[in-house]
Amino acid sequence: MTITFLRRLGPPLLGGVVALSLTPAANAAEELRIGFVAPTTGIFAQVGKDMVDGFQLYLDDVNSDFGGAKVKFIVEDEQGKPDTAVTRAKKLALQDKVHLLVGGLLASSGYALAPVSTAEKTVYVVPVSAADDLTQRDLAKYPYLIRTGWSSSQPSHPFGQWACDQGYKKIAAVGADYAFGYEVIGGFQRAFEACGGQIIQKIWPPIGTKDFGPYIPTIRQDADAIFTLMVGPMSLQFPKQLAASGNKKPVIGGGTSYDEFVLPSMGDEVIGHVSALQYSAALETPKNEAFVKKYRAKFGKVPSYYSETNYTSAQMIHEVIKNNKGNFPGAEEFVKQLAALKLDTIRGPVSIDDMRNPVQNIYIKKVEKKKMFGYDKEELWNTVIKTYPNVSQFGQFNKDEFLKTPVYSRDFPPCKFCN
Amino acid sequence: MQSQHIKVLSVVVALAAIAVIIPNTNSFVILLTTRALAFSILVMSVDVLLGYTGLASLGQAAYLGVGAYVTAILATRYQFGLGYDFWIVVALGICFAAALAAVFGLLAIRATGVYFLMITLALGQCAWGLAYRWNSLTGGDNGINLRARPKFGIDLANEVTFFYVVFGFFAVSLLLMYTLVRSPFGRSLMGIRERELRMKILGYNTWLHKYLAFIIAGAFGGLAGVLWAHTAGIVSPENVVLTTSVDALLMAVLGGAGTLVGGVIGAMIVFGLREYLSTLVPWWQYVLGAVYVLTILYLPTGLMGIPQRIRQRRTLTGRRDDMKKIATVTS
Numbered sequence: 001m002t003i004t005f006l007r008r009l010g011p012p013l014l015g016g017v018v019a020l021s022l023t024p025a026a027n028a029a030e031e032l033r034i035g036f037v038a039p040t041t042g043i044f045a046q047v048g049k050d051m052v053d054g055f056q057l058y059l060d061d062v063n064s065d066f067g068g069a070k071v072k073f074i075v076e077d078e079q080g081k082p083d084t085a086v087t088r089a090k091k092l093a094l095q096d097k098v099h100l101l102v103g104g105l106l107a108s109s110g111y112a113l114a115p116v117s118t119a120e121k122t123v124y125v126v127p128v129s130a131a132d133d134l135t136q137r138d139l140a141k142y143p144y145l146i147r148t149g150w151s152s153s154q155p156s157h158p159f160g161q162w163a164c165d166q167g168y169k170k171i172a173a174v175g176a177d178y179a180f181g182y183e184v185i186g187g188f189q190r191a192f193e194a195c196g197g198q199i200i201q202k203i204w205p206p207i208g209t210k211d212f213g214p215y216i217p218t219i220r221q222d223a224d225a226i227f228t229l230m231v232g233p234m235s236l237q238f239p240k241q242l243a244a245s246g247n248k249k250p251v252i253g254g255g256t257s258y259d260e261f262v263l264p265s266m267g268d269e270v271i272g273h274v275s276a277l278q279y280s281a282a283l284e285t286p287k288n289e290a291f292v293k294k295y296r297a298k299f300g301k302v303p304s305y306y307s308e309t310n311y312t313s314a315q316m317i318h319e320v321i322k323n324n325k326g327n328f329p330g331a332e333e334f335v336k337q338l339a340a341l342k343l344d345t346i347r348g349p350v351s352i353d354d355m356r357n358p359v360q361n362i363y364i365k366k367v368e369k370k371k372m373f374g375y376d377k378e379e380l381w382n383t384v385i386k387t388y389p390n391v392s393q394f395g396q397f398n399k400d401e402f403l404k405t406p407v408y409s410r411d412f413p414p415c416k417f418c419n
Numbered sequence: 420m421q422s423q424h425i426k427v428l429s430v431v432v433a434l435a436a437i438a439v440i441i442p443n444t445n446s447f448v449i450l451l452t453t454r455a456l457a458f459s460i461l462v463m464s465v466d467v468l469l470g471y472t473g474l475a476s477l478g479q480a481a482y483l484g485v486g487a488y489v490t491a492i493l494a495t496r497y498q499f500g501l502g503y504d505f506w507i508v509v510a511l512g513i514c515f516a517a518a519l520a521a522v523f524g525l526l527a528i529r530a531t532g533v534y535f536l537m538i539t540l541a542l543g544q545c546a547w548g549l550a551y552r553w554n555s556l557t558g559g560d561n562g563i564n565l566r567a568r569p570k571f572g573i574d575l576a577n578e579v580t581f582f583y584v585v586f587g588f589f590a591v592s593l594l595l596m597y598t599l600v601r602s603p604f605g606r607s608l609m610g611i612r613e614r615e616l617r618m619k620i621l622g623y624n625t626w627l628h629k630y631l632a633f634i635i636a637g638a639f640g641g642l643a644g645v646l647w648a649h650t651a652g653i654v655s656p657e658n659v660v661l662t663t664s665v666d667a668l669l670m671a672v673l674g675g676a677g678t679l680v681g682g683v684i685g686a687m688i689v690f691g692l693r694e695y696l697s698t699l700v701p702w703w704q705y706v707l708g709a710v711y712v713l714t715i716l717y718l719p720t721g722l723m724g725i726p727q728r729i730r731q732r733r734t735l736t737g738r739r740d741d742m743k744k745i746a747t748v749t750s
Contacts (some may be wrong), residue, residue: 041704077697082562083651083658087450087694094446108562112653115564119576119652131561141566178560207560410554 035092037103054307058314068326082112107131135357153187157395158388159276160191175229177204186408229254243269261304457646462682464639470677473612478543484659486512486644491563516641562655675721
């Protein structure tokens, strides 16, 4: 009788011992655990490194002390895959019991992590993932999600207005064939056509295209300018091949086409290209100059927007924790306070709109070769030529009408002038 | 046949141990085990093809993808499959995957060896391409989010409950596949693996045997996909990409091709290293790589082949000792 009793008790006892050894010891009060999900291995490893470096730089600046709370920064590798991101996020929420989840690079990772935040009732701060609908049509599903970065179409809306002001009437668009490409170009098309312009062509080379030979010759000759949205190696190849084909038209593009992540590897073929983003490393403010110098001294490269947005997100989290005297106020309260924040950051003044997306400056920047910030070599920099202040994710459009229309896709807005 | 009984008994004991110990550990370990078990169904199906039929396929992730996408599309678009109709979705996932395997099999089974590998790779990539580009159906690279797990009397959102459900499916799949490979049909497959020409001469329709094995593997892949969609909660083209097929193949080889359980062990090890070790140290990929390389070099029959190799060693040394005795006597 006792033997069977012991045998029955054995496995749960063993399991209990195993469980006890696996659970972490109870943490001292006033420790803020931040779980960071980024691709530190795989093809996006370099971007992931920039993200982690940006956040870590802020932590080093304040000595990991957020208003009295000691920050424990746990980085998990999502390898650029949505399932891995979900597993990591669950591990951070369930095993490490983090207070905040931060990160995610691709739109797919953002869409994967958002439901985890709802299920585990953990705050999810989004510094990079720019998928529009996370803070638009899908917002109600994710009450713990708050974005501190940008939405893909946010810079495109004022940029479209800028293009009209330059006198462009017809523009041909060439963009990477995936959701991010659709949203950046879609936003531009909506804004450009709203002020009288025409998008006369939309070409979608697949992701990873190295040879744009089939696409460049098809660009219509009657276009006044070319709008490009390229990512990764495509953003290096496309301008080279476009220049080699003898293109004389002005080239404008999405922010990531000429961001400081790819700019150092580019050559003179991109001088004069204009793009729009909420950050440029060439922003001539004392805050940015100090940031660029500090970042470059530590990591040997000019910070990209990936680094800046994570630095700023850390800063915003710090503000909220500071206002709570070093205590974490609970998930809902944290989101509420972060959404009410107005901060002067490296990229300028940032506040959060009622759909939990930032309202910030959008900089129209032009690639120029010059010396900046006292560096002795002439390099490519994104000089800011115009600033649009207080741009929300809906830009110059009415929020309710905007939300009634479908999300930007390959076929929306429809290409009325393509024939 | 006694060794066979011992093998079966040890598997049953191991399964029971898993069922009892795991739910008492922390949620992360439960989550990992659930994922490993769901993926193991796919790995075992790869083993049926590789270990028992001799066909190495690099496209099995396509069937995982079919099962997963069917589940996701029905759940998000038609609100179907989140209650008792979950079981219908399971059946649909299996049927669609088997149907795809039937179509792909017509193209693939005509080839053998390296050519079979290449065709299945290409077909797998076709499935990936569809998942990636058919935006209106699959959501493209954004993937499809399943917001909730099914509830039918029991709530699968509870990690422990879900673990038991997946474990149940896994145990049933293992049992079915075991019955399959020990049946006359399974024996014929092993015959085809050894010498297809001889089987043909003996009058077996080897093409049909291979085709049916391919469809069965696809069906199990579909089941794995349905479960996989619910473990992660998101389905994206990453599930159908080449690396997933390669993973399944490698896990089967690591554990030991030709033993169903080997695939499960391989899956547990790889998932353990990849998901658990990677949270502890950054150099986990070296460990995983070393495990693969060492297994291929020194243990081509996989980890499950270790007892056999030990036995072989022992018989070899035994014979050597006997020879020495004879030598001393006769000299």
